[in-house]
Amino acid sequence: MENSLFSKPRDLFLDVVNPRDYVQIDSVSHMYQSLKNSVQKPLKMILLYGKPGTGKSMLLHKLHHDLSKQQKVLMFDIPIVDEDDFLRVLAQRIFGHSPREIMTLIRFLEIAEAVAYPEVPIVLLDEAQLYSASLMEKIRLISDARAIKFVITLHKTDKEDIIAKEHFQTRIWESIELQNATAEELKVYVQKKLLKANCFDVANMFNDKNMKLITSLTKGNYRDTNKLLFSLFTLYYWYEENNPAAIKYNALKSKWIEMAAIHTGLIHA
Amino acid sequence: MLDVRSLERRWIKYKIKAYFPYIAGVFLIIIMLISLPIIWLDAEKVSEIKKAPSLSIHTANQTSTLADSNKEESTVLEPSMEFVKTFETAVPEPAIPSTPPAVSKSIPQSVPVTKVLSVPDSSTIKPPPKAPTPSTIVTPSDKQVILNHNNESKIDIESVERRFKETSNPNLGLFIARYYYDHGNYADAYNFALKTNGINNKIDESWIIFSKSLMKLGKVEQAKKTLQLYIGESNSDSARALLDSIERGTFK
Numbered sequence: 001m002e003n004s005l006f007s008k009p010r011d012l013f014l015d016v017v018n019p020r021d022y023v024q025i026d027s028v029s030h031m032y033q034s035l036k037n038s039v040q041k042p043l044k045m046i047l048l049y050g051k052p053g054t055g056k057s058m059l060l061h062k063l064h065h066d067l068s069k070q071q072k073v074l075m076f077d078i079p080i081v082d083e084d085d086f087l088r089v090l091a092q093r094i095f096g097h098s099p100r101e102i103m104t105l106i107r108f109l110e111i112a113e114a115v116a117y118p119e120v121p122i123v124l125l126d127e128a129q130l131y132s133a134s135l136m137e138k139i140r141l142i143s144d145a146r147a148i149k150f151v152i153t154l155h156k157t158d159k160e161d162i163i164a165k166e167h168f169q170t171r172i173w174e175s176i177e178l179q180n181a182t183a184e185e186l187k188v189y190v191q192k193k194l195l196k197a198n199c200f201d202v203a204n205m206f207n208d209k210n211m212k213l214i215t216s217l218t219k220g221n222y223r224d225t226n227k228l229l230f231s232l233f234t235l236y237y238w239y240e241e242n243n244p245a246a247i248k249y250n251a252l253k254s255k256w257i258e259m260a261a262i263h264t265g266l267i268h269a
Numbered sequence: 270m271l272d273v274r275s276l277e278r279r280w281i282k283y284k285i286k287a288y289f290p291y292i293a294g295v296f297l298i299i300i301m302l303i304s305l306p307i308i309w310l311d312a313e314k315v316s317e318i319k320k321a322p323s324l325s326i327h328t329a330n331q332t333s334t335l336a337d338s339n340k341e342e343s344t345v346l347e348p349s350m351e352f353v354k355t356f357e358t359a360v361p362e363p364a365i366p367s368t369p370p371a372v373s374k375s376i377p378q379s380v381p382v383t384k385v386l387s388v389p390d391s392s393t394i395k396p397p398p399k400a401p402t403p404s405t406i407v408t409p410s411d412k413q414v415i416l417n418h419n420n421e422s423k424i425d426i427e428s429v430e431r432r433f434k435e436t437s438n439p440n441l442g443l444f445i446a447r448y449y450y451d452h453g454n455y456a457d458a459y460n461f462a463l464k465t466n467g468i469n470n471k472i473d474e475s476w477i478i479f480s481k482s483l484m485k486l487g488k489v490e491q492a493k494k495t496l497q498l499y500i501g502e503s504n505s506d507s508a509r510a511l512l513d514s515i516e517r518g519t520f521k
Contacts, residue, residue, distance in 0.1 A: 235273065258283065258284075259279075
């Protein structure tokens, strides 16, 4: 359907991590600034942790986007679980070496020492809980040797707490915890995102009651909110095509929000 | 693409599920509100039925003895002037003390007297096994009655009443009052106790039966007032005990 009011907002809430979609919210901005300050310090390892969907990956991508203009930064958003492959990729993309022989930790440290950048390169590891304990031990040794500065993200679960305890507890110099948004923060997030894309009419449809319902359904989780709003605008798009008289443009329909929540699995019906 | 129709159906199911506890709660409250008065009324009916036997026996006696009519309303206490008249015409003036105490004067004013009920046909009824009170003066004829009573022989209550009318012996009156009280005929018990008190107002048991009959006939305040007046006159322990039991609600 051409000139649909809801197709653009729908696409805005697709669950993809793009630093350009980063929305500045007070609390998140504060976290991001802390993260940036920590990266500037001579620290060897920085831990970013929180529940899934709290914006860890987005912050990591934003950091990568901002720092890559100034220094050598490498982002691993999909973990490389094989140790040899991991070290080989690091050696190639950070230090420009692609040795034919098997890449051992000692060989990697030799290459790092030989290159010696004026500023320690930064490697950003997303979903670090997927790395094996043995690889994490090697990462720790590389950071101890000050060859690379690591910023890693972890899901906050009991299991991952154990990983953090075993490998990072004594070596983490900075740890930042991300939390779910409040209703107010979520409203700012949604409206800023819509206004940034010039979806003014749709942004005006969100009232406090709608936001309370959305927050109660998603518990302030950004990923769940994105999924819910994507389904919601898909529904609006459908009604716009099939039953436009049912749409009220002054507020979102609670019924349709709940239907979207049923569709995304936030409500078990 | 979303299957909107299916989503709408699922949403309706979800809303029904979500509101079910509230709907069920409201429904339960409504049922309780409706059923509570019914249960309460039933409980009242049951209590009335429980109370009814004493009255029904009483009225049954009356109906069986009343020759012509079924005057059920006779259970209501009214001044038994007819009874007094018939009694007075039949018997000579009893030896009432020259200065009757204040109690005997005040009682008839405050306590309504029951309508005269004809004496039940008691040819087949046995008098209750009851020992005479030690306070009463026993005459030879009384001794005979009590002896008969103790021997559980048949007593023609009618003949006792006839003798009472003839002699105005307060012990006979007390006997008849006690007999009727024991048989649940509280209106007649009241009448004979009243008459006995009129003849001799110092018989404890007669006043006790008089007050107990009033209680059984539902005249609680009058019973209390009578006892208070009598206690004031006689300082009777048994009357005081009865008054206490009435006030505590333990009177049966």
